[in-house]
Amino acid sequence: MSIQYDFIEACWGRPTARTPIWLMRQAGRYLPQYMAIRSKLSFLELCKTPELAAEVTIQPIDILGVDAAILFSDILIPIEAMGLELRYEPGPVFSDPVRDARAVDALRIPEVQDEVPFVYETIRLLRQELQDRVPLIGFGGAPFTLACYMVEGRGSKDFASIKRLMYQAPEVYTALMDKITETSCRYLNAQIDAGAEAIQVFDTWGGILSPTDYQRFVLPYSRRLIAALEGRGVPVIHFVKGAGAMLDTVQQAGGQVMGLDWYTSLGRARDQLGNKMAVQGNLDPAVLFASEAIIEREVRRILDENAGRPGHVFNLGHGIVPTVAPEKAAFLVECVHRLSGKG
Numbered sequence: 022m023s024i025q026y027d028f029i030e031a032c033w034g035r036p037t038a039r040t041p042i043w044l045m046r047q048a049g050r051y052l053p054q055y056m057a058i059r060s061k062l063s064f065l066e067l068c069k070t071p072e073l074a075a076e077v078t079i080q081p082i083d084i085l086g087v088d089a090a091i092l093f094s095d096i097l098i099p100i101e102a103m104g105l106e107l108r109y110e111p112g113p114v115f116s117d118p119v120r121d122a123r124a125v126d127a128l129r130i131p132e133v134q135d136e137v138p139f140v141y142e143t144i145r146l147l148r149q150e151l152q153d154r155v156p157l158i159g160f161g162g163a164p165f166t167l168a169c170y171m172v173e174g175r176g177s178k179d180f181a182s183i184k185r186l187m188y189q190a191p192e193v194y195t196a197l198m199d200k201i202t203e204t205s206c207r208y209l210n211a212q213i214d215a216g217a218e219a220i221q222v223f224d225t226w227g228g229i230l231s232p233t234d235y236q237r238f239v240l241p242y243s244r245r246l247i248a249a250l251e252g253r254g255v256p257v258i259h260f261v262k263g264a265g266a267m268l269d270t271v272q273q274a275g276g277q278v279m280g281l282d283w284y285t286s287l288g289r290a291r292d293q294l295g296n297k298m299a300v301q302g303n304l305d306p307a308v309l310f311a312s313e314a315i316i317e318r319e320v321r322r323i324l325d326e327n328a329g330r331p332g333h334v335f336n337l338g339h340g341i342v343p344t345v346a347p348e349k350a351a352f353l354v355e356c357v358h359r360l361s362g363k364g
């Protein structure tokens with residue numbers, strides 16, 4: 022029998038003594054302890070060095086007291102294994118973006134265990150080192166967000182290249198999405214094989230499309246990916262940034278937990294989603310720039326909106342900002358535990 026973690030219980034919609042919390046991007050540049058390691062090697066080298074990747078994964082557990090660890094890696098790691106050269110400046114850059122049928126044909130569906138072994142080695146190491154202290158979350162990008170980076174070549178403001186491909190060459194878009202989805206199914210299932218106890222699917226850019234286009238161009242692939250993880254006994258968290266106006270559609274992708282950004286009210290989202298789906302979120306990351314009194318007020322507001330319903334994992338509505346003071350993040354964690362605790 023595995024032990025009962027508040028985080029895992031909440032993901033399955035079961036009651037917990039207090040509300041569990043972790044922070045998206047909890048390992049990273051706002052922590053001096055991360056910078057000390059990161060100053061010795063590049064981000065990609067860090068991802069590919071299991072001992073050090075495991076060490077920075079554990080840092081926020083020790084420093085903040087969060088209820089879950091998330092594998093230190095990046096959503097674009099399996100894309101490099103598909104054959105695209107990747108670098109970080111510090112945002113990801115593909116020097117040879119995928120723009121036509123020839124480029125899609127050239128992409129490989131990797132044998133993940135052999136081609137990104139460091140991911141699985143890090144997970145195995147972490148399970149040993151964590152010793153059931155907190156559960157370990159594995160993760161990957163949703164096919165659409167991965168396609169955005171592959172086609173744009175880097176972050177974008179208008180996403181003109183991916184939208185042009187979608188509208189002008191839908192068959193090329195489909196072939197690309199099929200390959201990414203197949204890769205992601207293998208990549209995340211192998212994370213579960215290695216010991217990941219929950220999976221988060223990040224769709225950072227899922228909200229840049231109209232609800233109709235989301236349904237047509239994104240949903241089928243996210244649904245296929247999440248369905249491929251079903252029956253493995255681990256909860257799946259689906260985070261689509263900007264999903265507030267189409268929660269009913271996004272819900273059709275499946276998964277146990279809906280990740281919520283801060284553009285949506287947690288109370289209203291829960292009313293819409295019903296009691297079959299748990300939620301995660303939804304504090305504006307910028308609130309960590311505010312005083313402790315304001316942080317506490319915002320925590321209380323979100324807990325009040327949840328109104329004691331089981332199945333709430335507290336989190337930010339997106340990644341922690343690198344210029345935030347670690348003390349504020351630690352205060353947030355303490356505050357969520359204190360205010361949600363029953364005594």
Ligand code: CP3
Binds near residue numbers: 047059
């Ligand atoms: O949450 C965690 O602590 C686990 C680690 C993690 C990273 N990236 C480490 C990282 C996770 C879960 C991700 C997910 C990720 N990566 C997403 C989805 C979530 C989101 O934030 O929207 C996306 C879109 C990426 C792609 C990516 N990688 C971007 C856009 C960037 C640059 C952003 C930045 O912070 O400058 C990265 C680099 C990256 N990924 C860093 C870290 C710690 C910074 C690298 C460094 O210079 O040390």
